[in-house]
Amino acid sequence: MASLTAYAVQTVNSGLALGSVYGLMALGFSLIYNSSRLINFAQGELLLLCGLTLYSLTQAIQVNPAFALAAAGACGYFAGFIMYSSTLGLSFRANPLRQLMLTVAASLTWQGVAILVWGKKPLLLPRLLPIPAVTVGPFYLSADTAASLAMALAAAGLLSLFLAKTRYGRAIRAVSMNSLAARLQGVSPTNAHALSFALAGVTAALGSMAVGPQTMLRYDMGLGLGLKGFVAASLGGYDSVWKVFAGGVILGLVEAALVLTFSAELKETLSYALLIGLLLLAKSDRARPVKA
Amino acid sequence: MNSVAVSTQISARAAGTSLFAMLALLGFILPNYELLAVSQHLFLAINVMALNFCLGLGGQVSLAQGAFCGLGAYISALLHPVMPGASLAIAVAASGAAFALAAAVSRPLEKLGEGFLAMATLAVTLIFTNLILSFESITGGTAGMMVDLKLSLPFIGPISGDKPYYFLFLGLLLASVLVFARIRASRLGRALLACHDDPEAASACGVHRAAVRSLAFGLGGALSALAGMLQAHYSGFVSPGQYSLELSLKALLFLVIGGPGRILGPIAAVLILETALSKIHFLGEARVLVHGLLLALALLLGPVRSFHTGRARFTNAAGTDT
Numbered sequence: 001m002a003s004l005t006a007y008a009v010q011t012v013n014s015g016l017a018l019g020s021v022y023g024l025m026a027l028g029f030s031l032i033y034n035s036s037r038l039i040n041f042a043q044g045e046l047l048l049l050c051g052l053t054l055y056s057l058t059q060a061i062q063v064n065p066a067f068a069l070a071a072a073g074a075c076g077y078f079a080g081f082i083m084y085s086s087t088l089g090l091s092f093r094a095n096p097l098r099q100l101m102l103t104v105a106a107s108l109t110w111q112g113v114a115i116l117v118w119g120k121k122p123l124l125l126p127r128l129l130p131i132p133a134v135t136v137g138p139f140y141l142s143a144d145t146a147a148s149l150a151m152a153l154a155a156a157g158l159l160s161l162f163l164a165k166t167r168y169g170r171a172i173r174a175v176s177m178n179s180l181a182a183r184l185q186g187v188s189p190t191n192a193h194a195l196s197f198a199l200a201g202v203t204a205a206l207g208s209m210a211v212g213p214q215t216m217l218r219y220d221m222g223l224g225l226g227l228k229g230f231v232a233a234s235l236g237g238y239d240s241v242w243k244v245f246a247g248g249v250i251l252g253l254v255e256a257a258l259v260l261t262f263s264a265e266l267k268e269t270l271s272y273a274l275l276i277g278l279l280l281l282a283k284s285d286r287a288r289p290v291k292a
Numbered sequence: 293m294n295s296v297a298v299s300t301q302i303s304a305r306a307a308g309t310s311l312f313a314m315l316a317l318l319g320f321i322l323p324n325y326e327l328l329a330v331s332q333h334l335f336l337a338i339n340v341m342a343l344n345f346c347l348g349l350g351g352q353v354s355l356a357q358g359a360f361c362g363l364g365a366y367i368s369a370l371l372h373p374v375m376p377g378a379s380l381a382i383a384v385a386a387s388g389a390a391f392a393l394a395a396a397v398s399r400p401l402e403k404l405g406e407g408f409l410a411m412a413t414l415a416v417t418l419i420f421t422n423l424i425l426s427f428e429s430i431t432g433g434t435a436g437m438m439v440d441l442k443l444s445l446p447f448i449g450p451i452s453g454d455k456p457y458y459f460l461f462l463g464l465l466l467a468s469v470l471v472f473a474r475i476r477a478s479r480l481g482r483a484l485l486a487c488h489d490d491p492e493a494a495s496a497c498g499v500h501r502a503a504v505r506s507l508a509f510g511l512g513g514a515l516s517a518l519a520g521m522l523q524a525h526y527s528g529f530v531s532p533g534q535y536s537l538e539l540s541l542k543a544l545l546f547l548v549i550g551g552p553g554r555i556l557g558p559i560a561a562v563l564i565l566e567t568a569l570s571k572i573h574f575l576g577e578a579r580v581l582v583h584g585l586l587l588a589l590a591l592l593l594g595p596v597r598s599f600h601t602g603r604a605r606f607t608n609a610a611g612t613d614t
Binding site for chain 1: 351353355397400401404405406407408410411412414415416418419422423425426488537541544548575576577578579580581582583584585587588591592
């Protein structure tokens, strides 16, 4: 009995730690997918480059928590905007297939930049938020988990407020429902797309702050993390901030349980197989691009 | 078909014939160690043609060409010790398995759009690598395993040496080109063209989108598996590193540069650019930067543009733009 409890505590702790990162990635994915029907293959590289930039910042100067959050936000916003201008912004009227392949190209390019500038050695991003370990009833959350979860919850909450209450948020939602009708109401779809990329950059930057202290930052982590975020977004169904975030947390918990039950080796296979299974079962109307 | 189209078709056929004649001649005159390099180019060219079935005909991006290729290689490497000498039967099994896998992934995902299929193929690649690494006792894990047995064909017996394998690669490439051209000019090819010019119009015209697209996707998978099988026995060694995501991405790069749906362009892109790109090996892993920039440039400026504008393509839809 005691071992079962220990097992559950362990699962929840490590599942929530990675689940928050997946949730943050999934939020970025669904923001971009909803506003522009584009699947961004370079989402993981956004996280990677923001994390590495933050790493360099912490090496150069002493960073206090508030400054770290502000720097992550600015860096993510800027990186997301650069990614928009170099992919979708350049091919706005192109075939969706070509836009998709441009994000693959962006992923390769950004990975190359990461190798050239920061090298191939894994780098440990220090923990930047002073959040202590928490014990809730029988459950124990380590400092890393607590910080990731707090950041992810705050980001999801702010994002859902932003989308519901502000003018810009409503513009993004209008474009995602019907971009032609939104344009007739005076909303610029281009601006909404750019903003959704920038916000996806911010969530990715927060994700890097969460994942950096746990698994270190490695030049080749982008595609895998991006794909995990995509699994989480598919699990959540792309249509509400909290469902998508919950998709990430569920994926993290399932993975943690699988690692403890079976071997760590087959973890990747099982979670990607979960993705393929999910997509096979998906209803076509939900994911079908809506024609303007 | 007007006279210009006919003459383009004839000149394309002439160019293709002379390219293959030249490659065959190279096979006779080059010394063995130089044939090795050209064989590797041909191996890549076959994978590019395989992706061409998926992307050029069906309009579906696949990032799993490397995994299909590796599937063929590992199936052949594992089955040959059990049934030595039955290379043809094993080739049928390997290509059949890859066909079934590719078609089974593509068919249900067609309705979700190309992005979802591309993500699923990325997952297939990562699953394949993960499985190879996890079942170390069977597959040899990261270190890979030796493939001692040679391919053997009926009436010829075991095949070894650089020249015979060179001609096998060349023959497979030629076969893939002929099948590709034949399909592209057929009713199936026109159905596929309709699918990626306007999916809804194609459906409205009675094209069973999921069926024709998964058929093209499956053919691409099967062709890659055959290439992987040849490669495994030629190099005498299989390892997960040979069949990683990099192979899939390289195939995508060369196909986009050469023009999806074309034949000579992509093959020429492999033969010329692969040699040029080997010059940047000093960059190490950072060469993905060059790959990414080239891919982006090709997408923004390259022949894909003319390919995807439906109306311009329509005038020579009979498969003349080789």
